[in-house]
Amino acid sequence: MKYITTIDGHEFIVEIVDERRVMVDGVTYEVDFDPVGNQPVFSLIIDGKSYEAFVYRSENEGQQNDWQVLMNGRLFPVNVEDEREKRLRAAARSRVVERGEFLLRAPMPGLIVSIPVSDGQEVSQGDVLVVLESMKMQNELKAPREGTVRRVRVKAGDSVEQRQILLTIV
Numbered sequence: 158m159k160y161i162t163t164i165d166g167h168e169f170i171v172e173i174v175d176e177r178r179v180m181v182d183g184v185t186y187e188v189d190f191d192p193v194g195n196q197p198v199f200s201l202i203i204d205g206k207s208y209e210a211f212v213y214r215s216e217n218e219g220q221q222n223d224w225q226v227l228m229n230g231r232l233f234p235v236n237v238e239d240e241r242e243k244r245l246r247a248a249a250r251s252r253v254v255e256r257g258e259f260l261l262r263a264p265m266p267g268l269i270v271s272i273p274v275s276d277g278q279e280v281s282q283g284d285v286l287v288v289l290e291s292m293k294m295q296n297e298l299k300a301p302r303e304g305t306v307r308r309v310r311v312k313a314g315d316s317v318e319q320r321q322i323l324l325t326i327v
Contacts, residue, residue, distance in 0.1 A: 158292070163236040171237075201228075241265060241292055244319075258307070259326040261298060263317045267291030271313050272324075278306045280326065287311075287323050300326065 160171045172180040179188050189202040193209075201208040208228055215223035215234065222242070224235040244264045270288040274280060280300045287298040304326040311323050 159240050161238050161240065164233050241294065241296075257327070259301065259304065261286055261323045261326065263289060263319055263321045263323055264296075264298070265289075265291045266319050267296075267317060269311050269313050269315045269317060269323075270295055272309055272311065274306045274309070274324070276306055276309055280304060280306060286326075289317070289323075298323070302326070 158172070160173075162169045162171050169181055170183075174180055174185060177187060177189065179186050186203050187205070189200070191200050192198070193200055197211055197213040199210050199212055201210050211225075211227040213225055215225055222236050222238050224237065226233045226235050267289045268291075270290050272287050274284070274286050280286065281303045282300055284300045285297045286300055286306070289296050289298055307325040307327045309324045311317060311321075317323065
């Protein structure tokens with residue numbers, strides 16, 4: 158799985174190749190990353206160079222992907238998201254039209270597990286519209302606003318592509 162890591166406003170694509178190799182923006186590095194005692198201190202060796210880093214979660218409430226890394230006397234705010242989290246966050250952040258037609262699109266490719274709503278059903282903001290399985294995780298896609306389900310375009314068991322329209326709310 159790939160992780161999108163943001164440090165000082167710069168995004169890096171990080172992929173864990175195996176226990177001792179990590180790929181960052183397409184470049185593979187030999188790494189050794191081990192905790193030192195019961196403290197948030199880690200010994201980090203990258204391509205034979207040794208570093209010591211203090212790594213701890215940010216104190217910003219509700220920011221579960223935010224970390225603080227102190228290395229070589231410099232503090233780095235770091236945000237780490239996997240690809241799925243980033244797509245879901247982007248889909249949830251997209252602007253929702255308060256009136257008119259809203260098209261619920263798949264934020265990622267996957268398999269429709271269930272659709273707990275039907276055509277003509279009234280829904281409220283936050284109601285689960287579709288359960289989509291992707292990368293062995295079930296994701297509840299919720300109504301961004303109240304309205305009426307006008308047309309369900311998929312059924313349980315269907316495979317869907319990213320951005321495919323799943324249903325319409327008016």
